[in-house]
Amino acid sequence: MTHIKFKPWVGSRxxxxxxxxxxxxxGESHYCSDPREADSEITRxxxxxxxxxxxxxxGWMNTFTKFAEAIEGRRMSREESRExxxxxxxxxxxxxxxxxxxxxPTDQQFDQSAExxxxxxxxxxxxxxxxxxSRLYEHLPNAGHEGAxxxxxxxxxxxxxxxxxxxxxxxxxxxxxxxxxxxxHEAIAAFLSGK
Numbered sequence: 001m002t003h004i005k006f007k008p009w010v011g012s013r014x015x016x017x018x019x020x021x022x023x024x025x026x027g028e029s030h031y032c033s034d035p036r037e038a039d040s041e042i043t044r045x046x047x048x049x050x051x052x053x054x055x056x057x058x059g060w061m062n063t064f065t066k067f068a069e070a071i072e073g074r075r076m077s078r079e080e081s082r083e084x085x086x087x088x089x090x091x092x093x094x095x096x097x098x099x100x101x102x103x104x105p106t107d108q109q110f111d112q113s114a115e116x117x118x119x120x121x122x123x124x125x126x127x128x129x130x131x132x133x134s135r136l137y138e139h140l141p142n143a144g145h146e147g148a149x150x151x152x153x154x155x156x157x158x159x160x161x162x163x164x165x166x167x168x169x170x171x172x173x174x175x176x177x178x179x180x181x182x183x184x185h186e187a188i189a190a191f192l193s194g195k
Contacts, residue, residue: 003116006030007040008091008124009047017087019192021127024120025067028136028173029094029105038097047090051082060175067132067174069181070188091120093136110139117141121158121166128191129168137170144168150191167191 008024017023030046032038049055050064061078068081076084094105095113118141121129131137140156147155147167156168169191172179 002119004119005095006043006092008089008120009044010089011086013087014089023088024126024129025088025090026129026131027092029098030092032097035097043092063175066181070184073185089124093117114141121160126166131168131170133173134170150195151187153187
């Protein structure tokens, strides 16, 4: 039985990513004023809106564009960032909706989402996870262990079946005012290269 309520969005080039490894971008939660919107396809629907040129720009899309800029190391438009998102998997950790933006999920919501997270790790076998924000990173399951620092940033490691190791690096949340794509690019690039 699966614990995954919000299925991940998987880019068309995730398995053969230009980064030379499978990359999961891990968001924290979905915000829904109407709980009926929070069905199993919500993550895929949101990413569909982001990537569809016919969908009018909305402010939340800046979060995804800024993070694509941090991965790629250059300024990008929403249109240019679409290619980057095809090379990653995007998944929101918390598996129940939060009622409004800027509201933190409860400790219980984080705890109840751990099993689904491990199911996603086992099913999609990412090599690396880029986690959005220190609050999320601090609420990740502690079943793993601390990994080697990446340019002074702490990392975490999970042991998956078959001996595979999945490394996690937390960044500032890309919607936060202090998030700088230029500053984060160096750490992300080093992490993706295995350092």
